[in-house]
Amino acid sequence: MLCFLPFKKTVKNLTALFCGGMLLSFSAQAADLNQIQSQIKQQEQKIATQKREQNKLQSSLKTQENQINDIVGSLRETEADLKETNKIIADTNKQIKLLEQQERQQKLKLAKQLDAVYRSGNPNSVIEHLLSDDAKNNDRMMVYSKHVNKTRLALIDKLKATRAQLDEQKNYLAQQQADQQQQLSEQKKQQQALQKARNERQSTLTQLNKTLERDQNKLETLKANENALRAEINRAALAAQQQEKQEREQLAQKKQAEEKRTNKTYQPTAQEKQLMRSGAGLSGKYPFPVAGKILHQFGSTQAGEVKWKGIVIAAGTGAAVRAIAGGRVILANWLAGYGQVVVIDHGKGDMSLYGYNQAVFVRSGSLVNAGQQIAEVGNSGGQGRSSLYFEIRRQGNAVNPMNWLR
Numbered sequence: 001m002l003c004f005l006p007f008k009k010t011v012k013n014l015t016a017l018f019c020g021g022m023l024l025s026f027s028a029q030a031a032d033l034n035q036i037q038s039q040i041k042q043q044e045q046k047i048a049t050q051k052r053e054q055n056k057l058q059s060s061l062k063t064q065e066n067q068i069n070d071i072v073g074s075l076r077e078t079e080a081d082l083k084e085t086n087k088i089i090a091d092t093n094k095q096i097k098l099l100e101q102q103e104r105q106q107k108l109k110l111a112k113q114l115d116a117v118y119r120s121g122n123p124n125s126v127i128e129h130l131l132s133d134d135a136k137n138n139d140r141m142m143v144y145s146k147h148v149n150k151t152r153l154a155l156i157d158k159l160k161a162t163r164a165q166l167d168e169q170k171n172y173l174a175q176q177q178a179d180q181q182q183q184l185s186e187q188k189k190q191q192q193a194l195q196k197a198r199n200e201r202q203s204t205l206t207q208l209n210k211t212l213e214r215d216q217n218k219l220e221t222l223k224a225n226e227n228a229l230r231a232e233i234n235r236a237a238l239a240a241q242q243q244e245k246q247e248r249e250q251l252a253q254k255k256q257a258e259e260k261r262t263n264k265t266y267q268p269t270a271q272e273k274q275l276m277r278s279g280a281g282l283s284g285k286y287p288f289p290v291a292g293k294i295l296h297q298f299g300s301t302q303a304g305e306v307k308w309k310g311i312v313i314a315a316g317t318g319a320a321v322r323a324i325a326g327g328r329v330i331l332a333n334w335l336a337g338y339g340q341v342v343v344i345d346h347g348k349g350d351m352s353l354y355g356y357n358q359a360v361f362v363r364s365g366s367l368v369n370a371g372q373q374i375a376e377v378g379n380s381g382g383q384g385r386s387s388l389y390f391e392i393r394r395q396g397n398a399v400n401p402m403n404w405l406r
Helices: 003-113 122-133 139-147 150-215 219-264 270-277
Strands: 295-296 301-303 313-314 321-323 327-337 339-347 350-359 372-378 387-394 397-399
Touching: 003 150, 003 339, 122 150, 219 270, 219 301, 219 327, 219 339, 219 350, 327 350, 339 372, 350 372
Parallel strands: none
Antiparallel strands: 295 313, 313 387, 321 372, 327 339, 339 350, 350 387, 387 397
């Protein structure tokens, strides 16, 4: 029995040592696991913080680019008003010159006629005297009047009328010049506001690009933007279909009622003709929406597995963007990654899309004609350079626009 005691004790000690080692091992693994879980949690929190920062910057970018859109729209209106005012001023100056020439001719003609009855060597002073308000109360006027026949009186009346017209045109010119100065002042304010908004946008864009590089989530962002665009187009298309159906029903009812009332074939208005033409779809070849070099081709790699669904055309800021064909605007809004976007439904499942604009001049629901200016080229949506993003979609799927452009 005694000989077995050391052996039992040894076994007991070995068991304790083994179990203790196991416990220490498990404890170390648990600590490592806790550390890993803590790191994962910290990383998730960091990613969530960065995502919130990115969303905040995207929201700021949207606000700033919408502000640029509004300012550019107001600026273009002011420029149009100023152009019209300058034209009116030029026309008024021409009219004033014609009236002044007419006045000189009338004075000369009247002077020649009066020279026969009054030889003072200063016929102009006689004319001024006869045209004055006090002339009727002057005794000398009574003497001259006896020698002036109806023809001469008619000339005096014409000269007075010319003077009145001249004074009226000069007063009108002064008012137009005042309006011009006000418009120029407003234009300067709008240009300053535009530059300020552009500077703020550039600051936001710089920060946003840093978050995209830091998070390495550009691919994820591109996919999210693409999905959001698809969803927005689908939503807008349904709303446009309902609007078109309602407008066509109203037109049919109006046509029927008018033909019944007049017993004549109904003659639609220009807008109603536009409605009747819309919905024919795309066929053939169309002009480019803007002239410029193609920076990115349809189907080329944008990032990772994401391919370009349209083409990107380089063009100067402010260049006119024109609808390739007539149709209904179903979307005119700011979208992440695409900026100020216009989408036109041409009917039969055909649509054209115009993105990156700095300003849009059409509204959702409006009908547009082929070649009509719908926007201005810009770099909205966070783009680094001025260009136009252009797509054509058939039945909801992007197709190569080059097959439709000439």
